[in-house]
Amino acid sequence: MITQDRNDRMTRIGPGTPAGNWMRRYWQPVALSDELAGNRPLRAVRLLGQDFVLFRDEAGRLGFLDRDCPHRGADLAFGRLEDGGLRCVFHGWLFDTEGKCLQTPAEPPTSRICQHVRQPSYPVVERNGMIFAYIGGGDAPAFPAFDCFAAPDSHVFAFKGLIECNWLQALEVGIDPAHASFLHRFFEDEDPDSAYGKQFRAKSTDSDLTMTQVLRQFDCPELQVETTDYGMRLFALRKLDEAKMHVRVTNMIFPHGFVIPLSPEMTITQWHVPVDDVSCYWYAYFTSFTDAVDKEAMRAQRLELYELPDYRSRRNRSNDYGYDAAEQRDRTYTGMGEDINVHDQWAVESQGRIQDRTREHLGATDKGIVTYRRLLMKAIKDVEEARAPLLALGEEDAGTITGPATIDLVAPSAEWENAWRAGEQRKRAKCPWLEDANTAQFDRAS
Structure with a gap:
């Protein structure tokens, strides 16, 4: 049974909260x-209940700063990108990508305030x-x-989408x-x-069965x-018959x-990044192990559902996720169209902004969720006791964490454990960008 205190401990991610302190370690x-494409490469970002501004300066360097100007708190997301940094339009104070104050033009020429002011900045990589x-x-x-x-970049496509509920139920x-x-x-x-780029529509490995x-x-x-x-x-x-699994x-x-696998040739790596306690973005990489990704096709598919600039789904709570009773009777189980992102969004948003786990009754099929919650609670405690949580890696260990392996295939029932590993090895052996040293470690478990 999950108590309310434990539910809050797992879900609340603002500054100073137990889960927030843990999540900030990654x-x-x-x-x-x-x-950041176009003439003004700047975005306001809300992350883990805090407000930031992300920008690219004239030299192409990325900056990630607190959003409020350290002078009098005006919004830097409306700033000007010029003169080697981001300039606040309130009094013209200028900051570089590392938060250093470069100019305070309205101050007297003798002012030394720039030497004493620094906007909080954070490491950022692309x-x-x-x-x-x-x-x-x-x-x-x-x-x-x-x-x-x-x-390589040619074999990876990145996208995201907004979900209006707590990150944990989305995960x-x-x-x-x-x-x-x-x-x-x-x-x-x-x-x-x-079925290119579509979840569950491709064939399983070593089979003519579609997912x-x-x-x-x-x-x-x-x-x-x-x-x-x-993790x-x-x-x-799933037992197909006496011989096959x-x-x-x-x-x-x-x-x-x-x-997770998208198809025999492609995987999805997806994070559920909290905006605040009651909303999150999913960020996903689609990685190909064969040919370069058709990024234009992948992007066009997803923009049929998601609207810019916020990457909000056109089917959402406000229009009942496009629910149609006739479709539910004849064509899909949900009656909410064929995009599984809509199905998942309905499922997690319908649980409430933050799911009340004191009311849930978990079953045998929820063992992954139970295991993750135990790992989550341990990681939070590790941070509280000044220990490194799982996957907060040093350089020496980072190169040893490869993969991870993911596949769906049909295998002999008695040999399924060996068969899935062999199938994964075949996929990796044919991959044009994988180094030999990376192919042998994918199945390590602890």
């Missing part, structure tokens, strides 16, 4: 590179179309050698393999050859969970992400 995605910031203070951790970071839908047989059930199958068929026809998977050096690995096992391998990565 790099957080804060924007897509696309958001990786494969996504921008990450670290707001935890002290030394930032190293990035693990995950596939989405190891792949938990991704570590619940059983829900897909219901929430994402389609009564009609699509041609898998036209839509597997999910619809075999809706009671056996779930297994193992802890790893990055946990989940197995959803469908195996779907997914992963939870700390602090709030998961890695």
